[in-house]
Amino acid sequence: MADERTFIMIKPDGVQRGLVGSIISRFENRGYQLIGMKFQLASKQILEKHYEEHINKPFFPSLLNFMLTGPVVPMVWQGKDVVKQGRAMLGQTNPLTSAPGTIRGDFGIVMQKNLVHGSDSVESAKREIAIWFQDSELTHWKPAQNAWIYE
Numbered sequence: 001m002a003d004e005r006t007f008i009m010i011k012p013d014g015v016q017r018g019l020v021g022s023i024i025s026r027f028e029n030r031g032y033q034l035i036g037m038k039f040q041l042a043s044k045q046i047l048e049k050h051y052e053e054h055i056n057k058p059f060f061p062s063l064l065n066f067m068l069t070g071p072v073v074p075m076v077w078q079g080k081d082v083v084k085q086g087r088a089m090l091g092q093t094n095p096l097t098s099a100p101g102t103i104r105g106d107f108g109i110v111m112q113k114n115l116v117h118g119s120d121s122v123e124s125a126k127r128e129i130a131i132w133f134q135d136s137e138l139t140h141w142k143p144a145q146n147a148w149i150y151e
């Protein structure tokens, strides 16, 4: 399923620390395909939809405040097993228990400032992509390099 999609979002700490390029490079270098990207200040409304499952958790107000502190980079990436592999590339939720070599394990220290969000299932990816992107904002293109990545 080379057309599986996931929603990856660089959080305000990733932007403020100048890690946008490094994070994007990791997905490009792995062979995944970027099909949608924005740079924006998120609204409270969109974040409440995005983090719907966490709304009643004790950390939610602080998470919401943090996500409103600066611009984010919402993206859609495509490729085989990209949901599962994207999560593996991110590391654990807590950067301190994330293996070196993962984004959080290489760049983060504390739970909330863990740099990047990644969908946790194909269903979540579909839901999150629909929250952040209209269909017309996703670009369908065939990367020439795919012939050298897939069998």
Ligand code: RTP
Residues within 6 Å of the ligand: 054, 059, 063, 092, 093, 111, 112, 113, 114, 116, 117, 118, 119, 120
């Ligand atoms: P994400 O959704 O951002 O990809 O991260 P995740 O699945 O690994 O973690 P999740 O449980 O969905 O939590 C969403 C984000 O909330 C913050 N968090 N803080 N203080 C806490 O106990 C706590 N727990 C979660 C993190 O920023 C986490 O990424």
Ligand code: MG
Residues within 6 Å of the ligand: 118, 120
């Ligand atoms: Mg999550």
